[in-house]
Amino acid sequence: MTERDTTHFGYKQVPVTDKESHVAKVFDSVAAKYDLMNDLMSMGIHRLWKRFTIDKSGVRAGASVLDIAGGTGDLTKKFSRLVGPSGKVVLADINASMLQVGRNQLLDHGYGDNIEFVQANAEALPFPDNSFDCVSIAFGLRNVTDKDQALREMQRVLRPGGRLLVLEFSKPTNPIVSKAYDAYSFSALPLMGSLVAQDSESYRYLAESIRMHPDQETLKSMMEQAGLCLCKYYNLTSGVVALHTGVKA
Numbered sequence: 247m248t249e250r251d252t253t254h255f256g257y258k259q260v261p262v263t264d265k266e267s268h269v270a271k272v273f274d275s276v277a278a279k280y281d282l283m284n285d286l287m288s289m290g291i292h293r294l295w296k297r298f299t300i301d302k303s304g305v306r307a308g309a310s311v312l313d314i315a316g317g318t319g320d321l322t323k324k325f326s327r328l329v330g331p332s333g334k335v336v337l338a339d340i341n342a343s344m345l346q347v348g349r350n351q352l353l354d355h356g357y358g359d360n361i362e363f364v365q366a367n368a369e370a371l372p373f374p375d376n377s378f379d380c381v382s383i384a385f386g387l388r389n390v391t392d393k394d395q396a397l398r399e400m401q402r403v404l405r406p407g408g409r410l411l412v413l414e415f416s417k418p419t420n421p422i423v424s425k426a427y428d429a430y431s432f433s434a435l436p437l438m439g440s441l442v443a444q445d446s447e448s449y450r451y452l453a454e455s456i457r458m459h460p461d462q463e464t465l466k467s468m469m470e471q472a473g474l475c476l477c478k479y480y481n482l483t484s485g486v487v488a489l490h491t492g493v494k495a
């Protein structure tokens with residue numbers, strides 16, 4: 247098998263054609279405990295990263311937004327309030343289990359009137375060109391097999407002037423933070439996964455997939471390659487996470 251036939255799944259090399267099913271198993275396994283684990287693992291800080299993302303979105307009443315890899319719908323909820331009854335948010339995810347948990351929670355909390363739920367792969371979005379004022383992907387891109395293709399798809403479905411928001415783990419900018427973060431993610435995360443979700447493997451994948459994800463500058467270049475302009479990024483929590491933004495010309 248050549249290097250082009252394989253890709254990384256965490257630190258493992260797997261056939262390109264198999265990555266999607268490995269990722270699917272992870273999210274089938276974690277779906278029910280996903281929100282609880284997010285709060286525990288990040289000590290609630292993921293809420294601040296998501297709030298920052300919404301603040302940078304520029305989304306207003308009446309806008310149409312795609313939240314791809316939207317999972318249990320944290321960003322979708324916030325966008326739904328911003329766009330109001332005259333706007334629309336599509337919560338899309340490749341994984342039926344994550345989508346089901348997201349859909350149930352949003353409907354239980356009275357959301358839904360302006361939200362559409364779609365099962366879709368970020369690499370092949372089932373929407374016409376120029377459909378959305380804003381596209382977001384939060385903690386999703388690192389799980390996608392062909393990230394360049396997914397970025398091209400997000401660029402394609404944006405309207406001219408529309409904004410892409412990529413919120414993802416990144417490379418810590420401070421060596422002390424980096425060491426502490428390594429120790430935390432390779433010991434505490436699998437332990438918490440095992441205790442709370444009875445699944446340490448998926449949380450080991452989480453730590454490994456973060457290390458394999460492109461750093462800030464590389465992702466910025468990938469977005470430019472995909473045709474986006476005015477690309478920039480904001481380091482959050484010393485670069486543990488970065489928000490990349492870009493605009494369709």
Ligand SMILES: C[S@@+](CC[C@H](N)C(=O)[O-])C[C@H]1O[C@@H](n2cnc3c(N)ncnc32)[C@H](O)[C@@H]1O
Pocket residue numbers: 269273314315316317318319320338339340341344366367368369383384385386389390391
């Ligand atoms: C870590 S969760 C993030 C969920 C949510 N965006 C959040 O920030 O809480 C990653 C999500 O990406 C989805 N995903 C993975 N690969 C995908 C793909 N190729 N296309 C669309 N969604 C994908 C998973 O099913 C999962 O729901």
